[in-house]
Amino acid sequence: MSPLDAAHLLLATVGSRNVKDSATIVGRPGGLVSSAGKWAPSFVNIPELIGLPADHSFADALEALIAAASNGSLQRAAEELEQAQVDLVRDAAPALNIEVSLYGPVPRGAILIEEIVTDNEGQQHRYRDHWDRHFYGERSVVKKSGNLAWIDIARPAEMDSDLKTVSTFTHRTIATIGALLAGDTPPNTAA
Structure with a gap:
C-alpha cells in the first residue's frame, strides 16, 4: 500500500456519515483544495508537505x-522541535501537534500543525506564532464569475440534514499508519 492509498482509505473512512457514500469524498469533482496555498511553516521542516504546490488537495x-x-x-x-527523542504515537504531549479534521455534510477539511509547550504549572499552550493551518474546500468545476465564483454548492443529499459532523485525528494516527507502511510494528497503544 502506498501513502496515497492510505490517505484515500483514511479519507473514505472518516469523510462520510454513510458508509455507502464513503468513497465519494475521495473522488469528489473539484477536490478539497487548499485555500491558503503552499505550506510554509517556519518552525518545523516537513519536506513532503512544504514541497506541495499551491493548489494541492486535502488528499x-x-x-x-x-x-x-x-x-x-x-x-x-x-x-528537532523537541530537541530530544520523541514517540509520536505514545508520548502524551509531544511538542509537534498535528490535527486533521474533516467537516460535513458538505465536505471541508483543515490541517493544523503547531508547536505545543508546557509551562511550569503543567498547562499546555501553543508556542507564540508557531502554528500553521490550512483549510480545504471544493474548488468550483463550473466557470463562474463575480464574488460567488468559489462557492461550493451543497448536493441535495448533503442538505437533507442539519446535523454537522467533525471527524478529527492527530499525528498519532498518521505516525501509526506511517509505521505500518514502513513495515515497522507500531507501538502497542493499549494501556
Missing part, C-alpha cells in the same frame, strides 16, 4: 504527512 496533504511518517522525516521534524 495530497494527507498523503504527504503519511509519506513523511513512513520515511522518517516526520519523526526527525518532531525530534
Whole structure:
C-alpha cells in the first residue's frame, strides 16, 4: 500500500456519515483544495508537505504527512522541535501537534500543525506564532464569475440534514499508519 492509498482509505473512512457514500469524498469533482496555498511553516521542516504546490488537495496533504511518517522525516521534524527523542504515537504531549479534521455534510477539511509547550504549572499552550493551518474546500468545476465564483454548492443529499459532523485525528494516527507502511510494528497503544 502506498501513502496515497492510505490517505484515500483514511479519507473514505472518516469523510462520510454513510458508509455507502464513503468513497465519494475521495473522488469528489473539484477536490478539497487548499485555500491558503503552499505550506510554509517556519518552525518545523516537513519536506513532503512544504514541497506541495499551491493548489494541492486535502488528499495530497494527507498523503504527504503519511509519506513523511513512513520515511522518517516526520519523526526527525518532531525530534528537532523537541530537541530530544520523541514517540509520536505514545508520548502524551509531544511538542509537534498535528490535527486533521474533516467537516460535513458538505465536505471541508483543515490541517493544523503547531508547536505545543508546557509551562511550569503543567498547562499546555501553543508556542507564540508557531502554528500553521490550512483549510480545504471544493474548488468550483463550473466557470463562474463575480464574488460567488468559489462557492461550493451543497448536493441535495448533503442538505437533507442539519446535523454537522467533525471527524478529527492527530499525528498519532498518521505516525501509526506511517509505521505500518514502513513495515515497522507500531507501538502497542493499549494501556
